Amino acid sequence: MNQLVLSDEILQGISDLANQLNLSIDSLLEQIVKGNLAVVNAEELEDLLDVRDAMIAEAAPENQERVSWETVKNDPKLSSV
Incomplete structure (x- = not known):
């Protein structure tokens, strides 16, 4: 498994997004990897x-x-x- 280093600002943004969707950070990332969620501009x-x-x-x-x-x-x- 590869390691990924995130800045505090990025981690806070991911955390905020997960909270808005009522998910944990792990669940949010898992849903993105599974293709159930997409990040769109x-x-x-x-x-x-x-x-x-x-x-x-x-x-x-x-x-x-x-x-x-x-x-x-x-x-x-x-x-x-």
Whole structure:
């Protein structure tokens, strides 16, 4: 088994995360190793959720009508945006 040295700051972060999930540090790390939990960058997750939301909106029946740029440009309600 390899030994891993962690700074106090990193260990505190892991401990805080384990507490938030109501797990021990050992259980938290075990769940990550088993693939039951994943560590994800929050900004990347937000970007993926934005893409998902855009795809859902694009697929919605009420969003299937295409509007020309000329229509948008000439509509005062839309062109002021």
